[in-house]
Amino acid sequence: MIKRVFSNLFGSPATRLYPFTRREPFAGSRGQLKNDIAKCIFCGQCQRRCPADAIVVGKKPDKSWAFDRYRCIVCGYCVEVCPVKCLSMDPKHGD
Amino acid sequence: MSKRTIIPFGPQHPVLPEPIQLRLVMEEERVVEALPAVGYIHRGLEKLVEKKDYNQCVFLAERVCGICSFLHSVTYCQGLEEIMSVTIPDRARFLRLIWGEVHRVHSHLLWLGLLADSFGFENVFMHAWRCREMVLDLLERTAGHRVMLGVSCVGGVRRDISDEGLADILRTVDALQKEFDEFVPVVLNDYSIKQRTVGVGKLTKEQAAELGAVGPVARASGIARDFRETGYAAYGEVGFKIVTETAGDCYARMKVRCGEMYECLNMVRRAVAAMPAGAINVPVKGNPTGEVVARLEQPRGEVIYYLKGNGAKNLERMRIRTPTFANLAPLLAMLPGCELADVPVIVLSIDPCISCTER
Ligand code: SF4
Ligand code: SF4
16 A cells, blocks of 8 residues: 555556547547448438437438437447448547 | 434435435434435436337436446346347356446445545545546446446347457456555555444344345345346356345445455456357347346346336336335435434445436
8 A cells, every 4th residue: 555655646647637638549439420421321220220319311312311429329229230331430539 | 302403415415426315304413314305316217118119228228327337238138038038148148247247346446435435535535436447448448338338239248358358357357456455455444434434324134134125235234145146147157255244334335345346356257267259149039028027236236127018119118126226225224323424424335326216
């Protein structure tokens, strides 16, 4: 314990000065949803499965894919069900 | 009889992580009676299962609690697997055990910090939470999220842990063990902590049995009951030792949880060593028909899920009995006779999780 006391006294803080110092996200972490829209076939699977109703897919002819980041609970379910695998999870949070 | 005063404790109180109100009937500085008032954080999650399909509800169940989240989703999945007669692969059972036990360590560390905070021991609070950060990072590395793991699904788990990931788990477990060896004995032998916890908030074995205490609260009163004994998930193969104490006071509850943290680390080690290869989930077809009562041991005690399906993709009913609900009656039995200053310590000693109690 004495060792810990000294390292607490003279060591650096256990916390980071966020947002100035950021930790690199871990690989495989679920940060935010990304869609490679060029590959998307607008099938609507992701919209139907999303538990948070965060995705709205416009069917033909207008073909649109809209996603509300603030509704998303980053569960990754849509990534799993997308038939063409155009959805992916970016380990980064924000921007 | 001296004059009685009623002091409202909560719903907003510096030591309370979540809102519950206890109306404390006081005689001078002593609590004579405590009357609980709940209902500050009801979210209607049980009703929501009627609107979402049973696969989406795995994520819903996970959000019942922000601390033992993974274990809620596992209980839900185990229930549905029972209704639908699905046998999950061995590897999935082991992975559920590993994540579950790592989750338990995180929950107990969080609790230890909050308990220390309740009697003003900020050092222990920060130290416990610093260790907890190691656990949360491990969860993020292996499952992709710090708290809402989202890895359980009906039929197994969604994500595998690679050999490198398993080695990472072992390294973190060893590092945690080193930290625990350093600070747990200090916490358990500290004079001021003992002054605040020994003999405080006593619950006898008879009271605990009569009032239906569960989890560490029951085990600290000498009742050796733990649902993991039944060997669900991979507990049968991995095996574990029940940690019990007999004093039934706040110190005993602290000792039980500290002992359990060590036991969790041992279980994770054994599970990693015995990890079978193979698939991590099986496809599940059809919709659930029938009803089931699923039970599982969470960090706070035994949780009970009642699930009823009628052949549609949405469940007809879900009902959850959380461990804190079972521990509220014992809490009310612990409070009479204590000093007002001990109330926060006693309340924290049952590790209350009001959000999941009210869902
Ligand atoms: S599931 Fe994939 S392909 Fe289908 S609409 Fe969603 S993103 Fe596009
Ligand atoms: S990650 Fe989950 S919540 Fe977010 S859009 Fe996909 S399915 Fe919906």
